Amino acid sequence: MQNIEMRLLAKPLYLQVRDVLVNRISGGDWRPGASLPNETLLAQQLGISIGTVRKALDIMESERIVTRRQGRGTFVNDFSQQPLFFSNLVTRGGEPLIGQKHCKSVSHGVASEETAFQLDIVPNDAIITVKRVRYHDKRCYMTETCSLPSKKFAHLPEKLGDYRLSELAQMNGIIVGGAEESVSTQPANASDAGDLGIEPNTPVLALERKIFSERGDVLEWRSGRAFLRHERYVVRFV
Amino acid sequence: MQNIEMRLLAKPLYLQVRDVLVNRISGGDWRPGASLPNETLLAQQLGISIGTVRKALDIMESERIVTRRQGRGTFVNDFSQQPLFFSNLVTRGGEPLIGQKHCKSVSHGVASEETAFQLDIVPNDAIITVKRVRYHDKRCYMTETCSLPSKKFAHLPEKLGDYRLSELAQMNGIIVGGAEESVSTQPANASDAGDLGIEPNTPVLALERKIFSERGDVLEWRSGRAFLRHERYVVRFV
């Protein structure tokens, strides 16, 4: 398949195949929801064995990039209309909490020292800042300030204030890979209190979250304050 | 390998192999830290192909039951001296927080309605209740009340108050499979306040955690209150 010299330096073939397929998906060769060529065909096109293709697809399935269905095919996952896999606020019943977003402001500016550090960019790089609140059962349960590195998002939706990161990433050929959230309890400031309908200094959950791309780049930094009643913050480890 | 009739009803062979190996580990055939027979030998002993054995071991590795090292072998993981994989309290530096446990009380009793519900047993089943506090940097940062179903833990360590669940499970041939934690903010009660060295009603993080075995049984239910300064509660999603 390749020179021996190449093989010694390179990643395993199945990882290379994974990268090739992921890049073709990012590049738009196969849109979200579309089906990939069947495994036999992929193997022929790449000039490798079907077992190696299957191993690459196994990885991509575990990364939530594709879904395989016996008898039907392999499909590119479409997250544009779903919450991302790590939504940790759940309703009393345990379903992911899908609140309604109300945008309070959208601004295009430059990164402060702190924001640049969080987004892993340099100060004064262009960023987009969105402030909004979230409602569920007619109650505002959360305020959030989101920062995005402008450089990664050339294409923006018309109503930027209501963006879903899953949708925004998809529009820009970016695959979401993971997230990290830090939880603490802090007193509500005057602005939070007004939004959440509580007294200032009432303790709320402070949620600081970074979302990463499949390559490890920071896509969004969010600082949120939540005042929960029936909703819960739940984490599962498997 | 088997009758066709058997095959139609059964799980895939590699899952059966996984179950066989897991049961042999639970049963003590291979102790934590020990090495399994090599893949070729396992395949011969089970009368199956090496590829199928490898797929079973792949799963067991992803379940954190074994570790494979090229050139050395496959080893049963030993968690007796480590924190479990889902320790979410981290120091300022980001390392898992390994606090010192100070036991306040150990009692053998029966489950209340609530505890039985949480542990998925019936009320009045025997349980063990351990109350303790945790220190880090000479400061008490957390109080916890842990409930364990007695039935699952026939073997108990001498100093039960200081138990690590990872160790306790291992002693009883149980493999830890996962956990679920619910986070909220609540005011400290008088007892918490005394332990944590804070004023009553100071908001603290309330951590309610269930730990499950690899089979899905509840092994421990813990209700904790944490007052964090430099430590943080962090969750990673991948």
Place this chain on the structure above:
DNA sequence: AAGTGGTCTAGACCACAGA
């Protein structure tokens, strides 16, 4: 009936660790 992914097998060869 045709096409897809899923399971299982068999064997060659590579990379790493330790005696």
Place this chain on the structure above:
DNA sequence: CTGTGGTCTAGACCACTTT
């Protein structure tokens, strides 16, 4: 040098879905 897990190949057959 020997033994281990890791990679890659090739092919048979099964189970599921759609035509």
